[in-house]
Amino acid sequence: MDVQVQLLxxxxxxxxxxxxxSLAxxxxxxxxxxxxxxxxASADNQGQRSHQFQLQSGEQTLTITLKIDLNWQPFSLSYQLYAQDKLVTEGQRNQHDIEQQTPVVAPVKVSQLSLVGLASLGFKLLKSAKVIKVVLAGASIAAYSWLFSFQFALALIACLVFHEYGHIRAMKYFGMKTKGIYLIPFMGGLALSDEKINTRWQDVVISIMGPTFGLLMSLLSLVAYWITGNIFFAxxxxxxxxxxxxxxxxxLPLDGGHILKSISFSMNSIVGLAACVIGAAIGVYISYSLGLALLGFLLLIGSVEIVFEWRSRHxxxxxxxxxxxxxxxxIWYLLxxxxxxxxxxxFASSGDDILALPLKILSS
Incomplete structure (x- = not known):
C-alpha cells in the first residue's frame, strides 16, 4: 500500500x-x-469522490457520507460531511494547512545505511546533552587548525554555523521545533529537528536556505575584501x-539532492522528467565547456540517481x-x-595560487 498524505x-x-x-x-x-x-489506486487520482460508510452512535446506526473535491497541483481540498443525508460540516484546505499539521500517524522513513545516517542517528541520541555541541565544536576547530591554521579554522567554523543557521531559520519559519546545530569534524555540520516535514516545498526551502545563507556569507566577505584589501577575506x-x-x-543526502528530488518528483508527466533530464544535460555540458570537470561529473551522477528514483515519486x-x-x-537553485x-x-582570476585553488578543484 502507498505512503499516504493526511489530508483531513x-x-x-x-x-x-x-x-x-496518495498521488497514486x-x-x-x-x-x-x-x-x-x-x-x-487508480490513474484518476483527483477530482470529486464520495466515501459512504456506517457508524454506530449509541444504539443507532448512522449512514455517514464524506464528499471531497481534491486537486493535487496546486493543492486544494473542499469537503462536506453528511450524517443521514444532513450536512454536518464543510470546509476547505490548502497547502499551508498541510504544512502546519501534525500527522496522527507519523510517516515511516526508510533508513539507508550510510556514514552520514549513522552519524545523524548517533547525534540524535546525544542531542539532549549541550556539552556534546561544545565537544564537537572543539574537535572541529582542532581538525581544521591541523589542516589550515587556527585563524582560518575559526573562520571556516563561522561559515559552517552560518550555513546551518540558514536551515534552522527555515525550520522555524515553518513552525518546526529545532534542536540546534552540531558540527562534525571533516564532515561539516547538521541542523536537527524532531519534527517531520509534510510538503516538498518545505524540503526545498529548508535545504536551499543553508547555501543561500552561505552565499550571503561569501558576499559579505567579498565586500570586506574590497574595503580592506585583506587577502584573508578573499x-x-x-x-x-x-x-x-x-x-x-x-x-543525496546533500542539500542539492533534496532540492532536485523535490522538483523532479513533483512532476507527474514524462514531459516533466524529460525537462529535468535536458536541464541536467545542459548543466553537464556547460560545466565541461568551462573546464569544471569534477562539477560536471558529480552533476551527471546526481542526475542519474534522481532519474532512477523518479518512478517512486508517488x-x-x-x-x-x-x-x-x-x-x-x-530558478532559486540555479541563481x-x-x-x-x-x-x-x-578570485581565481586574481592570479593568486591559493585563491585559484577552489577553481582548480572544480577543474580536476
Missing amino acids: NIDCLGKPLRLEA GWQAVYWDNALVAQCP GLASFNALLNLFNLLPI HSHLLPLDRYGQVFSA TVGALIAIIWY
Missing part, C-alpha cells in the same frame, strides 16, 4: 475522522483510527563559496510542488549555483 482530520460523532490519500490514487477514511472506507569568500557549491550538488507522504513552486525552486561559481571564478 475533523470531528465526527465525537471522534476523529481522518482522510488520507489511494484514498482511505479512518474513524477513531479504524479503517471505515477506502478506494484503490580566501574566506572563495573557499566558503566552494563549500556551499558542493552542498548544492544533486546528490510513494511519499510529501505534498508535491505545484507548477509555480517547481519553476521558482529551479544560487551561478552566484557561487561566479565568486570562485572572480
Whole structure:
C-alpha cells in the first residue's frame, strides 16, 4: 500500500475522522483510527469522490457520507460531511494547512545505511546533552587548525554555523521545533529537528536556505575584501563559496539532492522528467565547456540517481510542488549555483595560487 498524505482530520460523532490519500490514487477514511472506507489506486487520482460508510452512535446506526473535491497541483481540498443525508460540516484546505499539521500517524522513513545516517542517528541520541555541541565544536576547530591554521579554522567554523543557521531559520519559519546545530569534524555540520516535514516545498526551502545563507556569507566577505584589501577575506569568500557549491550538488543526502528530488518528483508527466533530464544535460555540458570537470561529473551522477528514483515519486507522504513552486525552486537553485561559481571564478582570476585553488578543484 502507498505512503499516504493526511489530508483531513475533523470531528465526527465525537471522534476523529481522518482522510488520507496518495498521488497514486489511494484514498482511505479512518474513524477513531479504524479503517471505515477506502478506494484503490487508480490513474484518476483527483477530482470529486464520495466515501459512504456506517457508524454506530449509541444504539443507532448512522449512514455517514464524506464528499471531497481534491486537486493535487496546486493543492486544494473542499469537503462536506453528511450524517443521514444532513450536512454536518464543510470546509476547505490548502497547502499551508498541510504544512502546519501534525500527522496522527507519523510517516515511516526508510533508513539507508550510510556514514552520514549513522552519524545523524548517533547525534540524535546525544542531542539532549549541550556539552556534546561544545565537544564537537572543539574537535572541529582542532581538525581544521591541523589542516589550515587556527585563524582560518575559526573562520571556516563561522561559515559552517552560518550555513546551518540558514536551515534552522527555515525550520522555524515553518513552525518546526529545532534542536540546534552540531558540527562534525571533516564532515561539516547538521541542523536537527524532531519534527517531520509534510510538503516538498518545505524540503526545498529548508535545504536551499543553508547555501543561500552561505552565499550571503561569501558576499559579505567579498565586500570586506574590497574595503580592506585583506587577502584573508578573499580566501574566506572563495573557499566558503566552494563549500556551499558542493552542498548544492544533486546528490543525496546533500542539500542539492533534496532540492532536485523535490522538483523532479513533483512532476507527474514524462514531459516533466524529460525537462529535468535536458536541464541536467545542459548543466553537464556547460560545466565541461568551462573546464569544471569534477562539477560536471558529480552533476551527471546526481542526475542519474534522481532519474532512477523518479518512478517512486508517488510513494511519499510529501505534498508535491505545484507548477509555480517547481519553476521558482529551479530558478532559486540555479541563481544560487551561478552566484557561487561566479565568486570562485572572480578570485581565481586574481592570479593568486591559493585563491585559484577552489577553481582548480572544480577543474580536476
